[in-house]
Amino acid sequence: MEDNGSTESLARSIPWVLWLIWKNINSLLYAETQVSVVRSLSEMMVEVEQWFLLNKPQLRTTEERARMDNSDKWCPPDNGVIKCNIHLNWRNASMHSGVAWIARDQAGNVYHHARDAIVHAPDRMVAEFGCVIWALTCLRDLGVQKVIMASDYYEVVKAIKVPYQWPRYRDLLQQIMGFKGTFDSLEFEGEKVVANGVARDIAKSVLRDGCFQSYLAMGGPSWLHDRIARDAVRSDV
Incomplete structure (x- = not known):
């Protein structure tokens, strides 16, 4: 040596x-x-x-570093792109987990949001991938063309970006990669917990309030109106 x-x-x-x-x-x-x-x-x-x-370190571009520096607040997408924040409220393999997504435009206006409950996922990664597939399916059916998927569970984002490092979840990752052909553009990025707060709160409400029936709605939930408005204001700063 x-x-x-x-x-x-x-x-x-x-x-x-x-x-x-x-x-x-x-x-x-x-x-x-x-x-x-x-x-x-x-x-x-x-x-x-x-x-x-x-295991070679990945050098980040100036734009990526700037985005990370500002990631304590919700960062809006580019004009014409819909940013979809997702969250899975995982407990364990035998209990229900709440899932939610909220899609917003460059001005912070809510396009749609949804929540649901899933059961019997063998581990958290499987449940997280299921959440991504569910959200992408909804956005595809709604006719969205340009999407950024944002999650505060960085392992999922890493797995999607470098799928060959995660052979155990190959089938699920292939399903996710298959969505790239259905959108004009599809990107995945990590989001800090504090910046993903709205999606987290919607997902937590599934188990907290016993809301196990799935739903999809235009706009955001009324009880989070102020939070969503603050995100929109900060996104213009």
Whole structure:
């Protein structure tokens, strides 16, 4: 590791070499088998390159950094684009979860909002993907053409942007990717919890108020009118 004359590829492969030796010892002791050293080293180098490729830090553009700096408040979309904030109020795999979305334009005017209850999702990621698919289906059926989907659960946004890192959820991610052909533009972005407050409150009301019947409505809920208005004012600042 301290040899300045060694290549970067060789230096960063050392942990994999140690792991390869350990696995080979176990194969000899417990299975009395041994894989070809040449083949093992070749496969190891492929794994090393893939690991560093997948974990390479992503540099953010100036525009992305500016958006993150201002993300404590709700950020409006560009003119002609509908921004749909979503939230899943997850409890556990056996209980109901409340889901909600609210779609607004560049002036903060509410286009539509919806809420529903889902059951028996095996884990939170499956439920989150289900929430995304439900919201996209609604927006597609409403004829929306340009959409930004915003969620405060960053793992979901990351999985959608880099689906090959999440093979366990491949089928759900493929369903989500399939929606790109039904919209003129479709983007996904993370939203801080405080900026996603309206969608969170609507989703929480499902379990809090026992509202298990789904509904879709024009405009925003009357009991959140002031919050929505404040978001619209701040979006013009």
